[in-house]
Amino acid sequence: MAVGVSNGRHAAEEEARAEVDVLNSRLEKTTQLTKKIQACLGRLEATGKSVRDVAGPLNGETKKLQILGHNIDSVISAIERLRQPADSKNDEEQVIRMGPDKAGLTNYLASIKRLTKALNDMKASNLRSTLQTVAELQRLVKSGNTQLENSFDKLLRSETPRAIEPLHFITKEKQFPILSQDNITRLGLMNSYITAVYRQNGPGGAQESPVAKIYAEIRSQYLASSLGNLAAASTNTAKKKNPDAIYRAGTSGIGTYAQAMEGLFLAEYENICNIFTREDWGPVLQATCQAALVELSRTLRELNNHIKTHVSTDCFLAYEIVEIVSALSNNLESRTGELKNSLAGSLKPIRETAKLSLAELLEDTRRRVMNLQSVPADGSPIPIVSETIQRLQSMVDFLRPISSIMISLGDGGWKSAAAARGGMADGIPSLSSFDIGADGKDIFAHYCTDTIDVLMGSLEARARPLLQQKKPVLGVFLANSVTIIERMVQDSDLAPLLDSRLQVLDQWRKKATTMYTETCKDLSVYLFDVIHTSRGQRPTSGQGAVDSASIMKGLSSKDKENIKAKFAAFNAGFDKMVNEHKAYSMEREVRQMFAKDMQYMIEPLYYRFWDRYHEIDKGKGKYVKYDKSAIAAIFLTLY
Missing domain, CATH: 1.20.1280.170 (Exocyst complex component Exo70)
Incomplete structure (x- = not known):
């Protein structure tokens, strides 16, 4: 049992040593590879420096060539644009020859605007080769503007009568006529273009259209x-x-x-x-x-x-x-x-x-x-x-x-x-x-x-x-x-x-009253008296009725004759004044005014005089022609 375990451990150690050897072998290869890479990088850097030294001037020349190429393209493009008016001149000339009526105002204005723009572009180019084309375009633009002015004139005259009868519009309370909306629109378009052209070309931009x-x-x-x-x-x-x-x-x-x-x-x-x-x-x-x-x-x-x-x-x-x-x-x-x-x-x-x-x-x-x-x-x-x-x-x-x-x-x-x-x-x-x-x-x-x-x-x-x-x-x-x-x-x-x-x-x-009543003043003189009587016989003003008979007894013969003369003169003057008053041609208001003035001036004086001296003829009327009621009645006839 112990021998078996020992053999197993030995096998494992051998296997581990074998793996270490493999790793060491790979590490050595990696180190060698790194050295090779470093060597390559060194060589590459040296090569890149050389390339930069060589490619730098080439890059500058390349950019110059690119700019030159762009300029050439622009010139070619400009030439193409300058060729376009010449190429399309015949088409635009056909529109201009047709005139705004046949070609249509909108189409005509667009054509003449294109010609004007082309003309301005060619003038700006200042190329000798375009001088003839510029002259032809100027002729076309001038002709187009003239036709447009003539069209404005013709259109305006077509709707303008020689005259109208204003009384018709006044008596009928109608608005005075204006141009039709369609013609106003056309005239406005023509005026807008022509006015802009003339103001643009005029001195200071102020040339009258x-x-x-x-x-x-x-x-x-x-x-x-x-x-x-x-x-x-x-x-x-x-x-x-x-x-x-x-x-x-x-x-x-x-x-x-x-x-x-x-x-x-x-x-x-x-x-x-x-x-x-x-x-x-x-x-x-x-x-x-x-x-x-x-x-x-x-x-x-x-x-x-x-x-x-x-x-x-x-x-x-x-x-x-x-x-x-x-x-x-x-x-x-x-x-x-x-x-x-x-x-x-x-x-x-x-x-x-x-x-x-x-x-x-x-x-x-x-x-x-x-x-x-x-x-x-x-x-x-x-x-x-x-x-x-x-x-x-x-x-x-x-x-x-x-x-x-x-x-x-x-x-x-x-x-x-x-x-x-x-x-x-x-x-x-x-x-x-x-x-x-x-x-x-x-x-x-x-x-x-x-x-x-x-x-x-x-x-x-x-x-x-x-x-x-x-x-x-x-x-x-x-x-x-x-x-x-x-x-x-x-x-x-x-x-x-x-x-x-x-x-x-x-x-x-x-003033008129003063002049007219001059006669009244003359008559009044006859109604004033200066009679010398005894103090006992003299009547006192405001003390009852005046006794004319008593006054007459106290007068001397000379005074009585004087009173008789005054009555006679007054009667004659008064009758004359009354007759003249009736004979004068007076406005109603004037007659009444003067009659009132005469009565106001004479009647009170006559009443006083009559009260004092009416017994001078003992009521026989030989001298005293008018009593107070009679003279008042005369005055009433004067109004």
């Missing part, structure tokens, strides 16, 4: 022709059958003319906005409307000459034109931002005439009165009074333009024609023009009171010598005028403007 000129030329003729009849009608309707008739608002054709102009201009502006770029809207609109604006200026100058010849009756037309054209200017400026200066220039002559007319009307009133050859002997009013107030009433119908004119002229600027002209020299406004707090209505009210004062002053100055100092008649004449003026003011739109300013009439009314 020819299509803008084409558009303005064609459409300006259309606008001017459409407005021509209304311009003529504006001047024809201003010439009244009766030259002395006052112009009435709305009777001229200027309102319709301006309405048509506004409608046409706004429709044209819509076309322009749809065709042209934003920066072109204003200049194209100005150019397109120019011919119509020139005709407007000519028309307004003709109307202005007519107004200046008939200022007293047709100044109202000037006010109306100022309002209408100012409104036209404001409306167009708010919608387009344009044309204000042009319209202001056209309006300036008439606006100046309107300003001057205020002084001219005052002078005309004064002149007409002072040229009177006579005034009515019965004191009846004359037509110039009502005509002057009618003129002021008519001015209220034009209060808006007159207010602006008044503010521009300044309060009191109408005092004389010279002052009015001086305030407008060279169109430079006076300082009062800049009074932002000025109220045109208040200034106009002041003008009205000045007019009334000039009228009344002129009437008195002219009537006084013509009536040969007959104060009662002059008083009636002035009072009638005052009453007519006051009545016409109260019964018109002047009332709210002048209610607080009619003190000027009160002054003239008092």
Whole structure:
């Protein structure tokens, strides 16, 4: 058993020694292999260094060759691109020859853009070999642009009538016509391309596009022709059958003319906005409307000459034109931002005439009165009074333009024609023009009171010598005028403007009353007495009824004769005054006013005189013609 175990252990040890020997053998081989590898690596490193020394310069040359090859490829590519226009020139030329109508606008624009790009590329290459091709491309591009401009012209003319009748659109309340959407699109495409080309090639990029000129030329003729009849009608309707008739608002054709102009201009502006770029809207609109604006200026100058010849009756037309054209200017400026200066220039002559007319009307009133050859002997009013107030009433119908004119002229600027002209020299406004707090209505009210004062002053100055100092008649004449003026003011739109300013009439009314009651003062002298009686016989005022019989007993014969003479003179003067009062031509209010004044001045004095001395003829009526009730009844007949 022990021998068997020993043999087994020995076998195992032998086997282990054998495995160790195998591992040692392999380790030795590995060591030898490592040495060989190290030797190879050493040789390889030496070889790599040699390779690097040799390959470095070769690599640099290779890169240079690559760059050169790339450049050659680029040149070949550029040459190919330069050859393309020449190769495709015939195709593009065929499209250009067909024109935008046959080739189609989109296709035509694409073709001409390709030609333009090719032309620019060839110009940039600066190769002598392409000079002929450049010249041919330039010819094609120029021909294409010209055909495009011609197509724009033809298309625009095809849809632009020679003229339209604006009254049709105004009376039917229709919108004024604009170009069709399809044509607007085509015109816009052509304008966009042509404008870009001309601005790119123009000096500083600002060369004006020819299509803008084409558009303005064609459409300006259309606008001017459409407005021509209304311009003529504006001047024809201003010439009244009766030259002395006052112009009435709305009777001229200027309102319709301006309405048509506004409608046409706004429709044209819509076309322009749809065709042209934003920066072109204003200049194209100005150019397109120019011919119509020139005709407007000519028309307004003709109307202005007519107004200046008939200022007293047709100044109202000037006010109306100022309002209408100012409104036209404001409306167009708010919608387009344009044309204000042009319209202001056209309006300036008439606006100046309107300003001057205020002084001219005052002078005309004064002149007409002072040229009177006579005034009515019965004191009846004359037509110039009502005509002057009618003129002021008519001015209220034009209060808006007159207010602006008044503010521009300044309060009191109408005092004389010279002052009015001086305030407008060279169109430079006076300082009062800049009074932002000025109220045109208040200034106009002041003008009205000045007019009334000039009228009344002129009437008195002219009537006084013509009536040969007959104060009662002059008083009636002035009072009638005052009453007519006051009545016409109260019964018109002047009332709210002048209610607080009619003190000027009160002054003239008092003056007329003073003149008329001059006779009453003369009669009053007969009713004053200076009678010498004893102290016991003298009646005391306020102490009961007066005993006329007792007073008469205390008078001397001379005093009694004096009383009789006073009664007789009073009776004659009173009868004459009553007869003249009834004979005068008075307005109802004047007759009542004067009757009341006469009664107020005479009746109390006569009552006192009668109470004291009516027993002078013991009731026989020989001297005392009227008792108190009788004279009161006479006064009642005077109202």
